[in-house]
Amino acid sequence: MTPALQRGANVALTQEIPSLTGVVLGVRWNAGAEQALSDNLVAATILCDRDNRAPSDRYFVFFNQIASPEESVTRRSELLGDDREQIEVDLGDVPAEIQRIVVALYVNDGPGARRTLGQLRDCFIRVLDQRGGQELVRSENLAPALRSETAILLGELYRHTTGWKFKVIGQGYDNGIAGIAADYGVPL
Amino acid sequence: MTVDPRAPERAPIRTDLTWLRHRSRVTAGAGSGSRSGSAGPGRSGSALADFVAGRSTARRPAAASRPAPAPATPEPARPVPARLAPAPAAAASSSLDLSSPLDLSAPAAPPTTPTAAPPTVPPSSGSLDLFGPSAPAASPSPSSPPSAPRGAGSSSLDLSEPLTPPAVPARAPSGSTSLDLGGPAAPPPPRPTGSTSLDLGPTPLRTPSSAPSSAPPGTGPAPGSATSLDLSGAAAPPAAPATPAAPSMRRPASTWQEPRTTPGVPTTLNPRRPTVTLTRVQSGVGTLTFEAIVTAAAGDLRLGCAYQLRSGLASTVAHHTGRRYAPPGQTRRPLIVASRQDYERIAVDLRQVTDLERLVVYGFSGNGQPLQWGGTLIATTFGGDRIEMPIELAPAPAVAVLASVYNIGGELIIRSEMDLVGSTVREACRGYGFERISWVDDTTPID
Numbered sequence: 001m002t003p004a005l006q007r008g009a010n011v012a013l014t015q016e017i018p019s020l021t022g023v024v025l026g027v028r029w030n031a032g033a034e035q036a037l038s039d040n041l042v043a044a045t046i047l048c049d050r051d052n053r054a055p056s057d058r059y060f061v062f063f064n065q066i067a068s069p070e071e072s073v074t075r076r077s078e079l080l081g082d083d084r085e086q087i088e089v090d091l092g093d094v095p096a097e098i099q100r101i102v103v104a105l106y107v108n109d110g111p112g113a114r115r116t117l118g119q120l121r122d123c124f125i126r127v128l129d130q131r132g133g134q135e136l137v138r139s140e141n142l143a144p145a146l147r148s149e150t151a152i153l154l155g156e157l158y159r160h161t162t163g164w165k166f167k168v169i170g171q172g173y174d175n176g177i178a179g180i181a182a183d184y185g186v187p188l
Numbered sequence: 189m190t191v192d193p194r195a196p197e198r199a200p201i202r203t204d205l206t207w208l209r210h211r212s213r214v215t216a217g218a219g220s221g222s223r224s225g226s227a228g229p230g231r232s233g234s235a236l237a238d239f240v241a242g243r244s245t246a247r248r249p250a251a252a253s254r255p256a257p258a259p260a261t262p263e264p265a266r267p268v269p270a271r272l273a274p275a276p277a278a279a280a281s282s283s284l285d286l287s288s289p290l291d292l293s294a295p296a297a298p299p300t301t302p303t304a305a306p307p308t309v310p311p312s313s314g315s316l317d318l319f320g321p322s323a324p325a326a327s328p329s330p331s332s333p334p335s336a337p338r339g340a341g342s343s344s345l346d347l348s349e350p351l352t353p354p355a356v357p358a359r360a361p362s363g364s365t366s367l368d369l370g371g372p373a374a375p376p377p378p379r380p381t382g383s384t385s386l387d388l389g390p391t392p393l394r395t396p397s398s399a400p401s402s403a404p405p406g407t408g409p410a411p412g413s414a415t416s417l418d419l420s421g422a423a424a425p426p427a428a429p430a431t432p433a434a435p436s437m438r439r440p441a442s443t444w445q446e447p448r449t450t451p452g453v454p455t456t457l458n459p460r461r462p463t464v465t466l467t468r469v470q471s472g473v474g475t476l477t478f479e480a481i482v483t484a485a486a487g488d489l490r491l492g493c494a495y496q497l498r499s500g501l502a503s504t505v506a507h508h509t510g511r512r513y514a515p516p517g518q519t520r521r522p523l524i525v526a527s528r529q530d531y532e533r534i535a536v537d538l539r540q541v542t543d544l545e546r547l548v549v550y551g552f553s554g555n556g557q558p559l560q561w562g563g564t565l566i567a568t569t570f571g572g573d574r575i576e577m578p579i580e581l582a583p584a585p586a587v588a589v590l591a592s593v594y595n596i597g598g599e600l601i602i603r604s605e606m607d608l609v610g611s612t613v614r615e616a617c618r619g620y621g622f623e624r625i626s627w628v629d630d631t632t633p634i635d
Contacts, residue, residue, distance in 0.1 A: 039521055040539055042473075057469045064472025064541055064598045108539035109474045109570065111525040177473060178570070187451065188473055188571025 004140040007170035011137050013127070014091070014163030022090045022130030023166075024076070025103050026083035027154060029143070030122040037115040040108045043085035044177065045073055046184050047098045053185035055097070060186045061087065070095055080133055088130060089157060091164055100158035102169075102184065106151035106177040117146040117172065125154040127166050139168040150176035446601075449573035456576045457604035464575055464602050471600040472541050474570025478534040478549050478591065482563030482579070488554035489563065489579075491532035491590075493524055494617045494625070495547035502624040503633045504613065507532060508554050516635040538570070541595060548605070548620050549591045551579070552613060558585035565590045567602055577604040584608050587616040 005011065014020050025045070031038040047059040047068055054060060058069045067074040072093035076086040089101060103125060107115050117123070123143040127136045139155060146152065149172030157166050173179040181188050446465040449455045455464050466476075482489050492506030495514055505514045507526040514524035523540045524547070527533045534549055553559045561581040568574050577591055586608045594601045609619040612630035626634045 036521060042539065057467045060469050062469075062472060064538075065468035108537070110537035110539055111475050111527075111535040112521060112537070181473075181571075186469065187467070188469060188569065 002135055002138055004138055005168045006140050007142070007168055010165050010167035012160065012162050012165050013136065013157075015165075017129070017136070020129060020164075021092055022088065023136070023157070024080075024128040024130055024133070025087045025089065025155070025157070026081065026124075026126045026128055027085040027087075027103065027105060028083045028122070028124050028126075029105070029120055031119060032121050034115070034119045036112065037107065037119050040110060040112075040115060041084075042106055042108050042177075043075075043087070044104045044106065044180075045075070045087045046102045046104065046180075046186060047073060047094075048100045048102060048184055049097050050099050052100070052183075057187050059098075060181075072098075073101060083126075090130070091157075100156050102156040103154045104151060104177070104180050105154055106173075106180065109150070109176055109178075115150075117143070117149045117152060120146060123152070123154075125168065137166055139170070142168075142170045145170070146172055149174055151180050153180065449569065449575060451571070451573060454574040454576045456578070457602070458578065459604075459606075462604050466569060466600045466602065468598045470569045470571060470573070471595070471598060472538050474538055476536040476538055476570070476593075476600065477568050479531045479566050479568070480551065480563060480579070480590075481531055481566055485560060486562040486579075487557055487559040489532070489551050489559055489561070490554040491526070491534055492550050492552060492613060493526060493534045493547055494550065494613075494620065494622050495524055496545045496622065496624065497523070497543050498545050499543065500624065502622050503635065504617065504625070505534070506552075506613075508552075509631060511632075536593075541600070542598070544593075544595050546592065546594045548589050548593075548617075548622075550587055550589045550613065550616050552587045552616075553585070558583060561588070565604075567591065575602055577606070579606065581606055581608055586611050587613050589616055589620055592620070 013023065027043045029038070029041060031041070042062055044060060044062040046054050047061070049055055058065070061068055061073050061075055063075065066077070070093060072090045072095065074088050076088055079086050087103065094101070105117075105123065107117060120143040122141050123146070124139050124141060126138040128134060129136055142152065142154065151173040153169040153171045153173075155166060155168045155170075157164055159165075178188065180186075447455070447461065447463060449464055449466065449470070457464060478491065478493075480489055480491050490506065490508040492504055492508070493514070494502070494504045496502040497515070501515055503511075503514060503516055505511050505524050505526040507528045512526045513519050513522040515522075521537075521540075523537050523543060525535045525537075527535065536544070536547070549565065551559070551561075551565075560583045561579050563579050565577040565579055566574055567577070579588075579590060581588055587610055589605045589607045589609050592603045592605050594603075607619075610616045614627050614630045617625055628634055
C-alpha cells in the first residue's frame with residue numbers, strides 16, 4: 001500500500017518510473033445504502049489543451065463516449081480490482097496539444113430526486129501501472145470534505161518538463177458537471 | 189454510411205472537387221468505422237433506425253425521386269466519344285495507362301464518353317500528361333458548357349471538362365461522386381470491374397445497400413489507374429442504359445454533415461430539415477426533456493411516449509393516463525418520466541441512455557374532443573440547447589406522432605415527425621413499429 005496523497009500533492013510519475021508507458025486511473029466510492037446516488041454517479045475524463053480547454057466534445061470521455069478521438073484515453077468496460085470506474089491512458093499516444101487529463105466524478109442531474117456527494121462515505125482516485133496493475137499512487141479519502149457538491153475534480157495527469165505528473169485535486173462543485181464543463185470548455 | 193451516396197448532389201459543381209470527391213467516398217466508408225470505434229456501435233445504425241421506423245428518411249426519398257431526371261441524358265454521351273478520341277492520341281505521350289483507357293472509351297464513346305474521364309482522375313499525377321491532351325478535346329464546344337473546370341487548364345480539371353459534357357446529362361443520376369465520368373460510365377458496366385473508383389460510384393447507385401459495403405472494401409479503386417481505364421471501356425457500351433439508375437444516387441453529398449445544435453440559438457426542425465443529432469456528450473449528460481408549448485386554443489393536447497429499450501422491453505408513458513414511469517413501476521430510478529407542470533413534459537434520464545434504443549413522443553386529446561393542434565414541441569438538452577418542432581397539423585380527431593428519438597452509436601437523433609398516424613395510441617404505436625407492445629385497450633399497454 002502506497003502512502004495517500006493529500007489534496008494538492010503531486011508526484012512525478014515518469015521521472016520516478018522511466019519505463020512507465022501507460023497508467024490506469026481508478027476511481028472508487030462508497031455511497032453506503034444510498035443506491036440511488038451510486039447509480040447516478042459518473043466518472044468523466046476531460047483532455048485539455050494548453051489553455052485548459054477541451055478541444056471539442058470528443059475529448060470528454062465517459063460511459064457514453066468511451067474513448068478520445070485518438071484512443072489514447074479509454075474507459076475500461078471490464079474492471080480489475082475494486083474500482084468503480086477505470087480509465088486507461090497510453091501516455092505515449094496522448095496528442096502533443098493535450099497538456100492535462102482531468103478526472104471528475106459527478107451526480108447526473110436526472111429526472112429523479114436530487115442527490116449530493118455529501119452522502120458519500122469514501123471517495124478515492126488512484127494511479128496504477130498499466131502493465132501489471134501495480135498501484136503507484138492513491139489519494140486520501142476525498143469524501144469527508146464534501147457537503148452539497150454534485151461534482152468533484154478528483155485528480156489530473158499533466159505534462160511537466162520532467163514528464164508526466166499526477167496531482168490530487170479534490171475540488172468540489174455545487175453546480176455539478178455543468179460547472180466543470182464550463183471551466184474546461186466542454187460543450188454540453 | 190449514408191454520407192457517401194449524397195455526393196451525387198454536388199455533381200454539378202464539378203471542378204477540382206471532382207478529384208476530392210473520389211477520395212471522400214472512400215474515406216466515408218472508413219470514416220463510419222472509425223466513429224464507431226470511439227463510442228460503441230457505428231453509424232450503420234442510422235440506416236437501421238430508419239428501417240426499423242418503417243419510414244424512409246428524407247434522404248432516401250430524395251434519392252429515389254431525383255434519379256428520374258438524370259436518365260434522360262443518355263444521348264448526350266455520344267458526342268463525347270469524338271472528343272475522347274483526340275485526347276487519347278495526346279495522352280499517349282505521357283502516362284500510357286491513362287491514355288489507353290481514354291482510347292478504350294473512345295470506341296465505347298458512342299455509348300458513354302464519360303468513362304474516359306473517370307480513369308484520369310484517380311491516376312492523379314500520372315494522368316497530368318493526359319490532361320494536357322484532353323484539354324484539346326475539351327475545346328469541342330459540347331464539353332465546355334457543363335464544365336466549369338475549363339479554367340483548370342492542364343490540371344485534372346481539364347480532364348473533367350471533356351468528360352463532364354457527356355457526363356452532365358447522364359451524370360446527374362450517378363452523381364454519387366466525382367462527376368468524373370465515373371458516374372456515367374460506372375452505372376452500366378462498372379460494377380463488374382468494381383476495382384476502380386469509378387465503378388464504385390455507379391454501383392452504389394444501382395444497389396444502395398450493396399454498394400456501400402462494396403465500396404469501402406472497394407479500396408479497389410486505388411488499385412490503379414489502369415483498372416479504371418478498363419472500366420471505362422467496358423462501361424461505355426452499357427452506359428446508356430445504366431444512366432437512368434444513376435440518378436437515384438444524386439442526393440447524397442460526400443461532404444454532408446449531420447446537423448447539430450447551436451449553443452444559444454434554437455434549432456428548428458421542419459420537413460426540409462427534420463433531424464438533428466446530439467453529440468455523445470449531449471446524449472449522455474443530465475436529462476433530455478420534451479415539452480409541448482401550446483395554448484387552450486389547440487384543445488386538450490396531451491403528450492405520451494412510446495419507447496423501446498435495449499433489453500427488448502417496450503411500453504408507453506403518459507401523465508394523463510397515470511402511467512408516469514418507464515419502465516412500468518420503476519419509480520426509484522425511472523428512465524423516462526411523464527409529468528405536467530406548466531405544460532406536458534417527457535423527461536429522459538440520460539445516465540441510462542445506453543439502455544434506450546428509441547422512443548417516439550405522441551400527442552393526443554385528453555378530453556376526447558378533436559384537437560386543433562398548434563403550438564410547438566420543444567426538446568431541451570442538459571446544456572440548454574433547444575430544438576423546436578412546430579406542431580403544424582390539420583385539425584383531426586387523431587393521435588399524432590410528433591417526434592422520434594433514435595440512439596445510434598450513443599448519439600441521439602431527434603426527428604420531427606408531425607404525423608397523424610392513427611385514431612388511437614395503439615394505432616400510432618403500431619404505425620411506428622412498436623410491435624412488442626401488447627394492449628389491454630386502445631390506450632393501455634399490458635405491463
